[in-house]
Amino acid sequence: MATATAAKPATMAQALNRALRDAMAEDPTVHLMGEDVGTLGGVFRITDGLAKEFGEDRCTDTPLAEAGILGTAVGMAMYGLRPVVEMQFDAFAYPAFEQLFSHVAKMRNRTRGAMPLPITIRVPYGGGIGGVEHHSDSSEAYYMATPGLHVVTPATVEDAYGLMRASIASDDPVIFMEPKRLYWSKADWNPEAPTAVGPIGSAAVRRQGASATLITYGPSVPVCLEAAEAAREEGWDLEVVDLRSLVPFDEDTVAASVRRTGRAVVVHESTGFGGPGGEIAARITERCFHHLEAPVLRVAGFDIPYPPPMLEKHHLPGVDRILDAVARLQWEN
Amino acid sequence: MATATAAKPATMAQALNRALRDAMAEDPTVHLMGEDVGTLGGVFRITDGLAKEFGEDRCTDTPLAEAGILGTAVGMAMYGLRPVVEMQFDAFAYPAFEQLFSHVAKMRNRTRGAMPLPITIRVPYGGGIGGVEHHSDSSEAYYMATPGLHVVTPATVEDAYGLMRASIASDDPVIFMEPKRLYWSKADWNPEAPTAVGPIGSAAVRRQGASATLITYGPSVPVCLEAAEAAREEGWDLEVVDLRSLVPFDEDTVAASVRRTGRAVVVHESTGFGGPGGEIAARITERCFHHLEAPVLRVAGFDIPYPPPMLEKHHLPGVDRILDAVARLQWEN
Amino acid sequence: MTVQELPGAGADYRPTPPPAWRPRIDAAPLLPDAEPHRVLGTPAADRLDPDLMRRLYAELVRGRRYNAQATALTRQGRLAVYPSTVGQEACEIAAAAVLEEQDWLFPSYRDTLAAVARGLDPVQALTLLRGDWHTGYDPRECRIAPLSTPLATQLPHAVGLAHAARLKGDDVVALAMIGDGGTSEGDFHEALNFAAVWQAPVVFLVQNNGFAISVPLAKQTAAPSLAHKAVGYGMPGRLVDGNDVAAMHEVLSEAVAKARAGGGPTLIEAVTYRMEAHTNADDATRYRTDAEVEAWRAHDPILLLERELTQRGHLDDEGIQAARDAADAMASDLRDAMNAEPVLDPMDLFTHVYAEQTGQLREQAALLRAELEAEEQ
């Protein structure tokens, strides 16, 4: 938490923008590219001002073709640059999946480490912003199932900065998932003295509690914190773990928490079946089986295509659904 | 099991070919398309003879472009045809993922049921055939995580026929995953009196046992059966469940078995982390928690890009690795 | 075998061109004209059909009004978002006008106007953008594919549908619409290639409105024109003034007729301009000047036709007023219809995922139903 005197309210969007700027200023090999990232500054304004400050060669409006964007970024990385590419919305990353799965994820391995690809792929993801179809997908399961990729996602303003800097600094490809509906979330933050998050792969305990653990990430973190507050009325003291990184997965932090509380609910917006929660629940169960008072439960988006704006509130995991799951954790046993 | 007198040894490849032929003969709206499926009969000869028998308009060599193949199949289905498309190898389905995720999986939903897409997508998958990179991926996790798709995979000659017929008959898109290394597996089978498998979505208990359940599918089914035989020496009587369908997932059959045995190992070739096994283990645990003597364990491919041919044997789940996992099922408790 | 052993070695041998090579087709007829085809204000306007032109005029006026009304609805919170086609009405109207009943339209996300001009209820056309469901109509009933948000992805669908119809022996042409930016996507390439190889009855209409959100055409392509892309597929490319509805109607009609007659696909680039921002959520001042927009005002599609028709005496003040009145009536109906709260059933979320609900969807539906019932109490 930025405690310096100069801390001021900042949005996650501002922190991301600042992280990109600082990375570009420090390292001339960092290049931004994507649709509308230059003159416009991105449809979410995450790259605002960067083309102006660093020139269009460093922050480039590309032709409208996601495979081409990621594919040329691969070539740029082969030549020693650190491309940061933007996929305008989650679902518009799909055309780039062949490049991602067959090259980006595998290049280090294919070349016995001779040609790692330090590419950061920014994917604004998730719903809750009233977007029409194809604008609200939570596609992290696809990335998680692909060895060779790191997958991170911030839930706080300071993590947005710290994780972005760590992602760009990583010598491996990182899928940087930006929770769209937290872009405008605010926190006091000092851009002049940002907190580093250290290497990618550590979860953060956002709230300590003794009754049960909520394991979550990205857009669902604030929802879980709210649920934890509400749970106090029911007499539950919930711990909230923000994974921050899905790959690598911080098994130690999660397992330590669950061993202590004996109960866990995984919460995410992505669909349940085949989604990240299955892996997380299975893994915790393997590690903590004899500490568990109840099966690890999951609260996730339904197993349906993302709903239209007027119905999305029914789909998104909310406080009530989380509390219902907590209630099903076999407290009588 | 085909018990008719005319049963003769047949390979899975032959059964698939026969299923396609019978479907085309019965229903003039069934159209095959893909790379090399016509004149050549497919690189695995699954479509052998079909262009000759039904004409090139019914079994079409397309231009070399997977998104184009699936995308035009969508249009053909919109007009009332039942396209069966071949993706030549698992990893070459990736270019079609945008069409798959954004249209094929969602079209029924987007149109409130007005425009379902009865498309069967054949994906030869998995390793063990000495293929060079990009020829041995197990990509089922991507499909499982996508609501709107059915995902099936046969492990026996008769299921290859039955599931293919059921897939083509389905009014929904089906990902039909063909285990490459079982193409040449043989069984006695009567093509004139094939067994129907009924609607998609039911698992089959391939071996009954009392000590623990192996849950598996596709290329790992024979391996699990072999492991179950070997386990007898160790005094374990293993049940083997062949899922056959990953979506819909036959929770009832699996849960009934695990409730009975109290122990389970999920076995598949796909990578472990983020792979199908996480979902399966989590789901079983939710349902059978108080029947479990030990956590559900997983034996899967390592969390690495698929290895080169000379090293693949170390990657593939084999009998020993399965028995080791069974041994870890806390038998002392 | 060396040259010494070859029959005829040492003679004054001249190798022939490689045996398999022959020019497959002549490229020249595929090349677009040097300038966008125009009719209005040129001698070609002499042969215009006044009735057709008056009909198109009324449609243009209605289209402009529809655009204004839809944008107004975003301000009133009645639409989540609206991508305007102000300035592009000639393309939208002509696209709808040239199709027969049995033909199919494949619109991009921007082309609700073309769908409406084809006869679709505007409320149904706007369902996606209002947000109560994705596709607001039955595509098979109106032969309009779902509005396609993922750019260029609808093009292979159009090809497949047209191909299927042709295999069946049906008289169906598919018209697929796309923007200039969308031509950079791989799906554009694959669709055009399949169409040409299959000689499918498809017409590809690219509305080059100068921008893909903020990105100008110069950053999108270095081609002489987007119509030139046709050559690489072996189909004819046509370049048209997209604000000249008479020219659009002519070129589109020709392409549709060619496709219908078995002549295969055509690629048409309509040169036009997006007069408003990308959507109501966009700020166009970030990437273009007012002067550029102003330059296009004198080339407004409605004005071009209005001038031609009034000068020729085919349209008078009364006719103009009638068109406006009809447009106002449409707008007022649309306003009323959109002011009614859409009827929503959250249980619909589970109804159309599969033909038959899976067990897990039934469970999830039960969960939501219980929640909704609890809320009601």
Place this chain on the structure above:
Amino acid sequence: MTVQELPGAGADYRPTPPPAWRPRIDAAPLLPDAEPHRVLGTPAADRLDPDLMRRLYAELVRGRRYNAQATALTRQGRLAVYPSTVGQEACEIAAAAVLEEQDWLFPSYRDTLAAVARGLDPVQALTLLRGDWHTGYDPRECRIAPLSTPLATQLPHAVGLAHAARLKGDDVVALAMIGDGGTSEGDFHEALNFAAVWQAPVVFLVQNNGFAISVPLAKQTAAPSLAHKAVGYGMPGRLVDGNDVAAMHEVLSEAVAKARAGGGPTLIEAVTYRMEAHTNADDATRYRTDAEVEAWRAHDPILLLERELTQRGHLDDEGIQAARDAADAMASDLRDAMNAEPVLDPMDLFTHVYAEQTGQLREQAALLRAELEAEEQ
């Protein structure tokens, strides 16, 4: 505003072309020649450099021998699979010959010969096909990208690399190789478009060898030629006789020089023929006749050059024999090298997934290590 209110209304107004439209570039210079460019056996052969041609001759002979040896290795179980370039050696050799030390080659899965001709150790080039690892060399050391199996996916890499080098001010040209079938993929389209927009120093070489596995060119495209695809990107297209190594060298050199000088990308279609099956695992009799193959024998790339050089007195029996001896020596070295068992370390599986091994990979590595140790006992 109606026409009546417009300034100048009623005067004999003629609308100008749409304000934003101007032909961006002239299409004519982009169009390929009507016939594949040839040198051997034409008057243009007068100006050939005998030294260069003798060098290319020796390379062709070596390439043919390399192909034969590699195919033999598949029969001996020393290679998992081999896609032959017999008949296509002129393309492979010329591609390697025109590059400077600092340039980059982006081969497709078929192009191990080009990599070897560039100087790569054949064993390293064949690692992928032997199956002990994926890429058998350090791409940065030899400036040869990994052989690309997913078709067309290497093209955007070439564009990105060339673009990055140009941004850095380095003198680097990227040459990307692809087959006729690969041109149908979306990645081909996107790569060429990016290259033209960025004016990246890339040369795209399409070897049109008539087939994509079993699919003939006529089912792949309806274009006049694959070189015509260049027009749609605004880059020049060149058509060459791919069996004429002198023509290949000339056209490739020109394109490389143009790219190096900042003139942007070129698309080259080399018309050639795959004399053998797709790979050793393929049965070509299923889709083509012997007669077709035979017709190409008289147009063999080695014969064409050998005839030209011997007729002109630039090559004699001694020179031919020397080339063959060198090729035999290479083949014998290759055979020996490939007969040695590759050294395998299964633990390599976990070494290069990430820069730093994750906890879960460490666990899996430990599991495998334990298994291997148990086996050893």
